[in-house]
Amino acid sequence: MNRVSKSQKKKEALVKATISLVNNNGFHATPMSKIAKMAEVSAGTIYLYFENKQDLVNQVYIEVKAAFSKFAFKDYKEGVSVEEGFENIWKNIAEFKLKEIEEAMFLSQCDNTPIIDEPSRKEGLKHLEPLLDLWERGKEQGIIKPVSPYMLYAFSIYPIAFLMNMQQRELYKITPTNVNEAYEMAWNSIKI
Amino acid sequence: MNRVSKSQKKKEALVKATISLVNNNGFHATPMSKIAKMAEVSAGTIYLYFENKQDLVNQVYIEVKAAFSKFAFKDYKEGVSVEEGFENIWKNIAEFKLKEIEEAMFLSQCDNTPIIDEPSRKEGLKHLEPLLDLWERGKEQGIIKPVSPYMLYAFSIYPIAFLMNMQQRELYKITPTNVNEAYEMAWNSIKI
Amino acid sequence: MNRVSKSQKKKEALVKATISLVNNNGFHATPMSKIAKMAEVSAGTIYLYFENKQDLVNQVYIEVKAAFSKFAFKDYKEGVSVEEGFENIWKNIAEFKLKEIEEAMFLSQCDNTPIIDEPSRKEGLKHLEPLLDLWERGKEQGIIKPVSPYMLYAFSIYPIAFLMNMQQRELYKITPTNVNEAYEMAWNSIKI
């Protein structure tokens, strides 16, 4: 038996296909039949793995969000200084958004659109704890502005999605230099 | 004769209905029939004012973007100092996004989704010139970071949309104090 | 006052437009709105002259059929010999079908299609009497085959429509020589 079962492979193919097609056409403009075709399974097969279309996107969303979070905290050590920790996480996130474009675009679309239901949204959020903890610590140490984490997120993390969008639409090209500049701006906005 | 013709009223009702329904359900999940019903016209009437569904959203997008831009630069005088000018514009934008929630949500969805075609996106952008000019001036005076306007926008303007989204989802409440804090963060991120 | 009233002109324009559009698209694929546009009147105006769409084609059919019949018997004198009379009529019909192509195509489409109602069809037929009389006389004189006039029509007159169709589709070019050959064939088929 393979380490990854045939079933698992099919599910992954479906997830990949969903991401790609929803990115290009939006959720409601991507038929299940196309997802099936791209994943090289039959239309009926989807329903062996997912209850229905809504359940499919929900699951994909949760999965991608999990992958994103995992990536965001790779190499992250809780003990590290606030600034160092933030830089680590921020650059991970930036790397994710600029390298795993498909996944990142998908998240961006889901987060600005009513296609994901509220429970799945909640589910998707729960991995972000370490960043919130870090910010909490920063606030205690007088390093981070004493504002809502939503505000911190809005000004330091959310902007990366915009840059990614512009790059995707070929209006803007992100270089390593830009990334450092961007990091500076992010840090400037949240540090005291 | 009325100042606003009956036709004009119908078109406006259609625009309003489109914004509201697309906000709540997304573009592809809002049938023309519902738009018609909400605007209290017959389904066929839509096609007197718009070529098809795509044309409808495109036009609504352009219109809302124009309204947004107009609002963004109200009371703005070109001669004013860079910081003062930026504060003026930023607060206008914030006010728009927090007061004209329907319109702002609509823009946010359109800007992160493939429902608007590229020509209409271009059309929607062209009113932002004064802000770009201001930033240019700021860079010359050594006040604003010498980075791409996309970057400046990402870190100073785009975050407002996130706050609006969170408020809309009732996860976060924006108060006048918050607005000032947010402005500080915006300014901190772009100023040298 | 003009000899031809404004009303009459509008009606004629509508008839012409109907013929042209039905020829190119078929009855059910030509909207009233297009007919109105081509006739340079408003859509509502059609209903001042015709009860509804069916009535419009019916009337156009009857009118064109009448024009056709009139043309068919121009210069025709009842006293003339059967062969001479037939040649006269046949060549008139051929001339009509090859010169008044729009009208002739329209008739051809109506005659092979269920778009005209039966009463109007009957109405359209009633002008053909002189030809039937001529054939009757020919049969009495032992010149024309003693077969049903439908048969005589099928083999001597109906073929012209086919040639017209082929010419219209640019598969066949009718020359004066052809016309004479065709007449010979027509005559050969019905004469004893």
Next chain:
Amino acid sequence: MNRVSKSQKKKEALVKATISLVNNNGFHATPMSKIAKMAEVSAGTIYLYFENKQDLVNQVYIEVKAAFSKFAFKDYKEGVSVEEGFENIWKNIAEFKLKEIEEAMFLSQCDNTPIIDEPSRKEGLKHLEPLLDLWERGKEQGIIKPVSPYMLYAFSIYPIAFLMNMQQRELYKITPTNVNEAYEMAWNSIKI
């Protein structure tokens, strides 16, 4: 397994229904829903077999034309004399047009109407070669008039459609005697 698959049966039912309904109402006046109902399948099923309505008629046309051609040349042997061969083919065609009325009416409507697209028309023509060859041979032998095959077709074959139409409208009754008379007229018109 059946000799004729279930799928094949459905397609045939759709073809039959299309012929029947288009005959009675014309192409544009027969909704897909009615075709589906008559074929006892769901509306959506049509689109498993045909791309769209146009494709449906095109395919039906080609199929019927092929059946017609096959019938026209049954029992036909190339070596036979020109007159014998022509009589064979002509009578086959007459038999088809008088027995397979539905199919024949359908062809008649398609051939005098812009509902079939040009490629499908071309496709439909290609089976008529043997008749053209026979006529060519007849011309060489000085038996058939040296005129365009379009002319020969117009005067010898096309008339049958007229007789069929009249019979269908119950204005004329075709008997075996009539058929022989008609054949004589056809032959008289094309023979030298």
Next chain:
DNA sequence: GATGAATGAGTCTTCATTCAT
């Protein structure tokens, strides 16, 4: 008489979902 905005029934077509195989 003339207009053309408005209607809404009717059409083609798509697509999520089911189910016999």
Next chain:
DNA sequence: AATGAATGAAGACTCATTCAT
């Protein structure tokens, strides 16, 4: 587990016809 043919509900769009002006 997997298929894919079949369904039928729903949606975009058209168009004959009406009616206030």
